[in-house]
Amino acid sequence: MISRRIASRGVAVLLATMTALLAGTLAAGAAPAVVAKPAPPAPRTEPESDLVPGVPPTGQQWQIDTPDQVLPPRTYTPTPREDRIEPRRAPAGAYDLVEYVPLSDAVTKVTCSKQTGPYQRQVERWLGLKADGRQSGADCKAIRAFQLTYKIKPAIGFAGPVTWSTMMLVSAKKSPNAAKNCPVRSYKVACVDLDRQLTWVQKGSKVMFGPVPMRSGRAGHVTRKGWHTIYWRHKNHVSTLYNQPMPYAQFFDGGEAFHAVYGSIYTTVGSWGCVNLRLGDARTLWDVLKKGDHVYVWGRRPGT
Incomplete structure (x- = not known):
């Protein structure tokens, strides 16, 4: 009983003290505290998985998945006749630079996108704009100008994967190994840059092939980094997993290989580990490399 009385007196004293303090504050002319307004929501950044081709797909150019081997192939020596047969040509428009955009932009056919792209900050930085990662009217205008040029x-100014990939290729044209990430050797080295999604071949400081755009492995199936060796080549290889063509396949690590795909390599979904190339690039690389040549892979594909 006594403890309850003491507790009640304590609460009463505390309330009286708080009331006195509040009264003194108001008497002194101090304004009561104002509740801060919630901050405006950050602009939405479209994840790559939610984007769609900005123009209607035609033919076979929008092959979402890639016909990769995954498991090591059964190697054998192709017959001379088999080696003479060239893979079929790619359909017209298969490698057009079609940007991936939000569905709402594609449906309404906007002139200048107001949405923040997944590569907003990188594209802003490349164009010399304020790299705040937020789409603005000035950003859209500058991005759209680049898209029109290439x-x-x-060309709606959306900072998507095709725009970013094109910027990486343009930057690397003159000197793809300026950062010295690919080891310089006296022999040929096929360089696979996962950071910029580029491939080239160099011997010493001389670039023998590329750089060209590529598509490497997706999350969970990333293209394995480090040194590899081309151990088997098959010009007309067909995936044993998907029963799909893998033209000009050059295997360098298990089921991972350089090979062409009959569709856009700029899709937001990565491969199952292979280095996917456009048909013409894969054909040229076939003539540059041979069995026993070295491959070096480094970096990280964006989004993996």
Whole structure:
């Protein structure tokens, strides 16, 4: 009983003290505290998985998955006749630079996108804009100008994967190994840059092939980094897993190989580990490399 009385007196004293303090504050002319307004929501950044081709797909150019081997192939020596047969040509428009954009932008066919792209900050930085990662009218105008110059469709100023990949290729044209990430050797080295999604071949400081754009492995199936050796080549290989063509396949690590795909390599979904190339690039690389040549892989594909 006594403890309850003491507790009650304590609460009463505390309330009286708080009331007195509040009264003194108001008497002194101090304004009561104002509750801060919630901050405005950050602009939405479209994840790559939610994007769609900005122009209607035609033919076979929008092959979402890639016909990779995954498991090591059964190696054998192709017959001379088999080696003479060239893989079929890619359909017209298969490698057009078609940007991936939000569905709402594609449906309404906007002139200038107001949405923040997944590569917003990188694209802003490349163009010398304020790299705040937020789409603005000035950003859209500058991105759209770049897209028009390099024939990226639709040119609506959205900072998507095709625009970013094109910037990486343009930057690397003169000196792809300027950062010295690919080891310089007296022999040929096929360089696979996962950071910029580029491939080239160098011997010493001389670039023998590329750089060219590529598509490497997706999350969970990343292209394995480090040194590899081309151990088997098959010009007309067919995936034993998907029963799909892998033209000009050059295997360098288990089921991972350089090979062409009959569709866009700029899709937001990565491969199952292989280095996917456009048909013409894969054909040229076939003539540059041979069995026993070295491959060096480094970096990290964006989004993996």
